[in-house]
Amino acid sequence: MVTNFRYDFRSGLVVFLVALPLCLGIALASGAPLFSGIIAGIIGGIIVGSLSGSSLSVSGPAAGLTVIVFSAIEKFNGQFNAFLLAVMLAGVLQIILGYIRAGSIGYFFPSAVIKGMLAAIGLTLILKQIPHALGYDEDAEGEFAFEQLDGENTFTEILRAFQNPNAAAIIITLISVAILLLWERPALKKYSFFNGIPAPLVVVLISILINYLYNYISFLSLSGNHLVSLPKANNFNEFLGLFTLPDFSQIGNPQVYITAATLAIVASLETLLNVEATDKLDPLKRNTPPNRELKAQGVGNLISGLIGGLPLTSVIVRSSVNINTGARSKMSAVIHGILLLVCVISIPSLLNRIPLACLAAILILTGYKLAKLKVFKEMYSLGLSQFIPFVVTIVAVLFTDLLIGISIGLAVGLFFILRANYKSFYFFQREKLKGGEKVKINLGEHVSFLNKASINNILENLPENSYVEIDGSKSQYIDYDILETIENFKSTAKQKNIRFTFNKNGHDGQPTAKTYAPVPVPQVDQTAYDQLFENNRKWVAEKLKLDPHYFENLAMGQSPKYLWIGCSDSRVPASEITGTHPGEMFVHRNVANLVVSTDLNLLSVLQYAVEVLKVEHIIVCGHYGCGGVKAAIEDNNLGLINKWLLNIKDVYRLHKDELMYMKDPNEQFKRLVELNVIEQVYNLHKTSIVQKAWLKDAKLHVHGWVYDLREGSIKDLEVDIRKTFAEYDEIFRFKDFQ
Structure with a gap:
């Protein structure tokens, strides 16, 4: 904790x-x-943050609701307290939606569309913050619409910003970006000071200091609209006056209910989309219960409307900042709400000294992380059916707003789903015969009305004088529309001299169950199998008793110091015999602990351990009594494993003189186990992976061990590989690495 x-x-x-x-x-x-x-920000942090099931989502007033709020207040003739009543009722509707489990609608948005939304938000952040970074602040923070109420748009605002730059703001922006980038450098992160203090806080404090120094430099100045502008109260009564109560006398006004329904639907959709996107950004890939989120948002809007706040939703901008700065639980959202409450009461004057340029730098880098080129490359590699909805969603969100953009992306995604469904519901076979052509159409497992157009097209283009068989015997479901279309084809078939059969296996438009001969179930020891789960429960309980956050911390990532290459033998568990804990040892096991140059599995593990995890020790551990080694020195034909054991036979061949000198077969067997380990250590050093690491002065040591099953002890063979390998045949050594 x-x-x-x-x-x-x-x-x-x-x-x-x-x-x-x-x-x-x-x-x-x-x-x-x-x-x-x-x-709304305070309520979104403290109330919604406490009730939400999301670990990383942050709620507050949303840019996507600004147009709705603006037009609604106008319809109430500027009576903000009448609008607050609609916000309260919207919260009640959201709570109801949560209880009727309407949150499941969030699962129906394709992943490509959600990723497109995230990238679009990233690009929007960058584009909308450029004017603030340049010191041109005609539009307030949070203005995310492309077409603005003042007749300008995103691009014209950027153009105006370049035409009217503010040197003071640009200096703050450049310094802020430099600090944010340098703070992430490994050279600085190794110091606890840089890990303990968040870079954005440093940026804000330094920017306030620079802004203060500007008072002594005449040509550098920041206008009031380039600073945070928080309303101040001189005493407690003035502070209470900042809150507004709803006008309950408007309860009979139909416009209140129309506005409430609109807010509830739009805010709920935006929340579901944002928590889905937040879950995708979560390093631990935790899932947010959507219905619980609707209830939490409903309570938040109910309270926000009651005390004079704007409607709120989950907000992806604040959520992505939360994730990028390393939040681990929903406590961060609550803390942000508490800080809003405490600081606006106690230090409003200091907050009003914060330049918008430094905040623009933070948001621009957040936007860059959401819209990296790597994301576009990954989506393109998945194929056009994923890439096109992804790009369309980005463009649509940029030039409209979040919900309209998502809707357009969803429509395009649905097109590709229908297109794939159109093509994949049947298998087509053609065969030339003397008297014509034989065509067989095997229907898929599920044939719905969505396939009607495709089946019509197929039947209309069947060749004359052919024999056609439609086989629906393997289909679980054939829609009535499809059955009707096939039956109607019979008259057309006669006109084209098509001999036609349809095996529908009793389908009448309803699912039918397949029948299979009973498969004999072997008798197993179910008690022994169930014991595994019982053991797991006990192990979990023991770990949590010692540390309630053991698994939560373990899931954050791994940084093992050791790579273990051992035998698959169940009697040689790496962690047990070395006393290491989960996360401390990276493990690869195979029969007889071999390092084979063509084993892509092992080489992938080796590369990841050395180049990514930066392990410091690689341990090849064999064991006396190894069944693989024993099988290799015998002449039994064991089938496929013979090919694997050839590697051990080669070890025997290389050291035959030494082994044949030993008269005792047991001693010969034990020595071959040791020689096999030593040879695998040599094989490791033949790899470019290990040699490249050494060339870069990596702290990497390779060891050869043997485990004694009878004693439980480990023996270090003390292979002085660096010295020995220097004298080893240089044909195995690489000299040039890119």
Whole structure:
């Protein structure tokens, strides 16, 4: 808990810094009181953050609702308190949606569309923050729409920003970007100071200091609209005056219910999309319960509307910042809400000294992480059926808004799904005969009305004077529309002299069960099998008793120091005999612990361990009494494994003189086990992977061990490989590495 709190507090602090101007900007763009955005941010953090089932999602006022809020307030003739009643009712509707389990709709959005949404948000962040980075702040933070209310659009605002740059803001932006990039460098991260303090906090503090110094430099100055502009209260009564109560006298106004329904639907959809996207960004790939999220959002909107706040949703911008700064649990969202509450009361003057340029730098780098070129390459490699919906979603979100863009992307994704369904519901076979042509159409497992157009096209283009067989005997379901289409084809078949048969196996448009001969089930010891799960439960309980966050911390990643290449023998468990714990040893096992130059499995493990995990020790461990070694020195034909054991026979051939000198077969067997281990150590050093690591002065040591089953002890064969390999046949050594 203490470890998680350290990460969560750091993330919550950064999200607070980013959320503060966004809350104010969204309120300004919505035509609502500025403090209503702060209220929504506080409620989204403390209330929704506490009730939500999401570990990393952050809620607050959303840019996607600004147009709805702006037009709704206009329809209420500027009466903000009447609008607040609609926000409360929207919250009630969301709670109802959660209880009727409407949250499952979030599962119906394709992954390509969700990834497109994330990339689009990243690009939008970059484009919308460029003016702030240049010091041109005509639009408030949180204005994410392409076409703006003032008649400008995203690109014209960027053009105007380049035409009207502010030197003071540009200096702050460049310094902020430099700090953010340098803070991530491995050379700095190895120091605890740089790991303990979040770079965005440093950026904000230095930017405030620079802004203060600007007071003494005449040609460098920041106008008021380039700083955070938080409403201030001089006393407690003024602070209470910033809150607004809803107008309950409007309960009979139909417009209240129309607005409430609109907010509930749009906010719920946006929340479901954002938590789905957040789950994809989560390093631990945790899943958010969608219905619980709707209930949490409903409670949040109910309270927000009650005390004068804007409607809120899960927000991907703040959530992605939360993830990028290393949050581990939903406590970070709660902390960000608490900081909003405490700081707007206690230090509003200091907060109003924060330049928007430094926050723009933070958001631009966040946007870059969401829209890296690597994401585009990965989606392209998956094929056009994934890449096109991905790109269409990006373009649509950029030039419209989040929900419209998602809808367009979903429509394109659905097209590809239908197209694939159109092509894959049957298998077509053609065969030339003397009297014509034989055509056989094997229907798939599930044939629905969506395949009607395709089956029509096939039947209309069948050749004359042919024999046609449609086989639906293996289909679990054939829709009535398909059956009707096939039956109607009979008259056309006669006109074309097509001999036609249809094996429908009793299908009448309803699913039919297949019948199979009973398969004899072998008798097994179910008790022994069930014991494995019982053992697992006990092991989990023991670990959690010692450390309640054991598995949570373990899931964060691995950094083992050892790579173990051992035998598959069940009596030689690597962790047990070395006393290591999960996460401390990377393990590869095969029959007789061999290192074979053509074994891609082992080489992949080796490369990952050396180049990615940076292990410091590679251990090849054999064991006395090895069945693989014993089988290799016998002449029994064992089938496929003969090819694998040839590698051990080669070891025997290389050391035949030494082994034949031994008269005792047991001693000869034990020595071959040791020689096999030594030879595998040599084989490791023949690989370019190990040689390349040494060339780069990696702290990598290779060891040869033998485990004694009878004693339980480990013997180090002390293979001085660096010295020996230097004298080894240089034909195995590589000299040039790219």
